[in-house]
Amino acid sequence: MQTLNVDLGDRSYPIFIGTDLFHPDNLTPYIKGNQVLIVSNETVAPLYLEPLKAVLPAVQIDDVILPDGEKFKTLAQLNAVFDRLLECRHNRTTTLIALGGGVIGDMTGFAAACYQRGVNFIQIPTTLLSQVDSSVGGKTGVNHPLGKNMIGAFHQPQVVLASVDVLQTLPDRELSAGLAEVIKYGLVYDEGFLGWLETNMSGLIGRDASLLSYAIYRSCELKAEVVAQDEKESGVRALLNLGHTFGHAIESCQGYGNWLHGEAVAVGTVMAADLSQRLGWISSDDYQRVVQIMQAANLPVTAPRGMTPEEFMTLMSVDKKVVDGQLRLILLKALGKAVVTDQFDPAALQQTLTRFAA
Amino acid sequence: MQTLNVDLGDRSYPIFIGTDLFHPDNLTPYIKGNQVLIVSNETVAPLYLEPLKAVLPAVQIDDVILPDGEKFKTLAQLNAVFDRLLECRHNRTTTLIALGGGVIGDMTGFAAACYQRGVNFIQIPTTLLSQVDSSVGGKTGVNHPLGKNMIGAFHQPQVVLASVDVLQTLPDRELSAGLAEVIKYGLVYDEGFLGWLETNMSGLIGRDASLLSYAIYRSCELKAEVVAQDEKESGVRALLNLGHTFGHAIESCQGYGNWLHGEAVAVGTVMAADLSQRLGWISSDDYQRVVQIMQAANLPVTAPRGMTPEEFMTLMSVDKKVVDGQLRLILLKALGKAVVTDQFDPAALQQTLTRFAA
Known part of the structure; x- marks a missing residue:
């Protein structure tokens, strides 16, 4: 495993890169409260949701599974994340975990930026594109029918796990x-x-x-x-x-x-x-x-x-x-x-x- | 006119308080690009939209008039602001102006926080509540059916005009x-x-x-x-x-x-x-x-x-x-x-x- 530290002052965070990254040591230190919401999609969740849950600490763990694809990177789908957070009574110490490609990462990050005006999030990008693009930079957001990524925020994650293992199932x-x-x-x-x-x-x-x-x-x-x-x-x-x-x-x-x-x-x-x-x-x-x-x-x-x-x-x-x-x-x-x-x-x-x- | 400076480092801004505040000197220095979107509601716009437009500099001025009331402080109404910004091709140097009470101020500020991941905005609060509450603090956002102000951001305005004149028409x-x-x-x-x-x-x-x-x-x-x-x-x-x-x-x-x-x-x-x-x-x-x-x-x-x-x-x-x-x-x-x-x-x-x- 290699570690790259993204240096942004008090918003600095590490990126772990390599194999066998689904391990409590890579997650538990970055979860501050006692609630987690995993945001994933219909393609990725069947493969990696349970393996992820298995290595999370003993906190309240909820999930929301969105449809897969760029066309679902919308305010409406974002609202499905807010619905779930509020239904499950997540408070401002909650941690969101993005388990998916760039769409899931951008939406989860934006949901974290906006929920109660900002909560923590962790990125587990599952595509090569999102590993090299969304892992660094803090850009989050959704599309609008009149323009891509027109609605969003800058919001930095607590940690990023860029797993090479998950790339083996990538089309x-x-x-x-x-x-x-x-x-x-x-x-x-x-x-x-x-x-x-x-x-x-x-x-x-x-x-x-x-x-x-x-x-x-x-x-x-x-x-x-x-x-x-x-x-x-x-x-x-x-x-x-x-x-x-x-x-x-x-x-x-x-x-x-x-x-x-x-x-x-x-x-x-x-x-x-x-x-x-x-x-x-x-x-x-x-x-x-x-x-x-x-x-x-x-x-x-x-x-x-x-x-x-x-x-x-x-x-x-x-x-x-x-x-x-x-x-x-x-x-x-x-x-x-x-x-x-x-x-x-x-x-x-x-x-x-x-x-x-x- | 009294001036109160809100000291937040590079996000500091003045609040102008008193009478006769609708004047180019109070607005023009705070508009950086050449586009403005005024966000107002059906109650306030008939009274103050034209007086405001009359004192703005010669830039592209668009407006969006939302229904009045806390029940319209929603993601759907927020999207109406994004629709207008994109229809009118506002770029990331645009300035949003909130002309209304707390609902308009919170939504406009949140729209400004999110549009292209952050653009400038000016607040002209038209209720006493919003003058003393939303003028300071940078809290912006919308409600969710399961909780008030659950979706939002911290985003500071460029300037606030707290006009006592507009309070004369307040119920x-x-x-x-x-x-x-x-x-x-x-x-x-x-x-x-x-x-x-x-x-x-x-x-x-x-x-x-x-x-x-x-x-x-x-x-x-x-x-x-x-x-x-x-x-x-x-x-x-x-x-x-x-x-x-x-x-x-x-x-x-x-x-x-x-x-x-x-x-x-x-x-x-x-x-x-x-x-x-x-x-x-x-x-x-x-x-x-x-x-x-x-x-x-x-x-x-x-x-x-x-x-x-x-x-x-x-x-x-x-x-x-x-x-x-x-x-x-x-x-x-x-x-x-x-x-x-x-x-x-x-x-x-x-x-x-x-x-x-x-």
Whole structure:
């Protein structure tokens, strides 16, 4: 087991990464009161709810099982968590435990942020994507029909268990979607890590536990460094959204849940690389490396059939990175070096949209 | 105009108190982006929406008018605010303005806390209660069918305008309800202020502008001192809830909105005084002073007809001040000195409940 400490002053917390993490030592010290509510979904609960309950301390343990999928990341489902908390009379010393992927993590974290104006929570992310994305940063929230993650809060967990064991039951498509985010860390911050990923991609796809552990550790470490500098995302943290502005447009257009988040981000990252190349910031070879590593991870590299440049522009204009009407994008100055900028030729953006959506 | 600065480090803000406050100087410096959403209700908007718009800077100004009343302080109504923000494409530099009483203030503040994980807001409270209660403390939120204010966040405004002018159109019953909270500040922290209120109650009921301004200023000042010490309500701030545990039970039992919050708090305060007298902490004369000042402010001093001690106990057990199953109450050690305690004879509590609800 490896431990990564996320340094946020009095909101600091550890991430435990590796195998055999379902153990009282990893949970009991982080449960302060005598009530726990486990929030999980219909896919994950049958596999891991009982094993989790078996290692919790002897407190009042309740659970709420939500339907599985991004389309259920709504205020209505959030309210189901509040219903359960109040029916079971949980007080402000309760601890919520998120047992599931990013949707469960984001909703549970947001429920914890809002219940009685803030209670503790623990994250047990069960997808690679949520292990490398939601484990660090404290972003919680739900979607709105008019925009993804538009309603939420910053709220930090007490501890995160990133178990490589649970990844053994993850569908192939979701493993690949998680690798899209891992690749993103390399592209944004660390060309060395990108090279390591290119070398080890087949082992990662083969679910080698020690390779996965290292990929998770390094991803979380890179994200933690950035979040520690910029907890509320006013500056450098925005770089983590490489591929997300294009990607969110794809997800919105397709309806949440038809494309996996990581799949949309993979295409969005390729689009950002394409635009970066058009602006003369990266070479054609660099662009090809981006395409090839996504393909090696079994990820899509073209936008959904039938999606138009106009749809992209409309959906991107509601992105949170729009400031006073000006679209800002995360682009690549080099592999391993991203920038956030509104200084790009709109004609080049149109060319990128036309290439990927026509 | 008087100014009170609420000192919360980088979340500090001013409260302007007095007449003629609808002026660009009091608003423009606190609007950072170029979008504003005014949130108001059907009662207040016809009176003050246009006067407010007339003094705002030349930015995109949208509004959303909610139904009036505590029963609309719900997640569903909150979502109407999010709908409007997204329909009108407000970005994360937007400013929300709450124009209304406590319900509008709490919901607008919570919407601002959650929209894109946090945007700015300005409070223009239009009831005496919200001027002395919601102006300081940053508590925002909505109700749940199983409990009041169970879903919310701490979120501080940029500025508060506590206009005495708008109190001239306030119904008598709501003026009295506000005075219940003003009286509470005297009872909890400041016997001198309590004496001033006893002396000036008829002038306050008569809406004398300078008396009201002082009552608002001193109430907010007392609350600000406490909140500065204890922003997240882990300690001394809990004393501000004098009368609220009993009062919330009354509100829950009657259904939100039938009793005004201040009316329920008035009865709850008298009940807390009764229990304090039974415990030998205050004298019979002290208890009578509490009853008399509430009556002088035209407030009720007995629980709703038909409400039983058992109903009180059930409803009080879901109060946020319950920790690990132990009910804690705010009681009076003297007039001007409250304590939070779970050290009271349960039999004395039963006697109080039986006296007030039988």
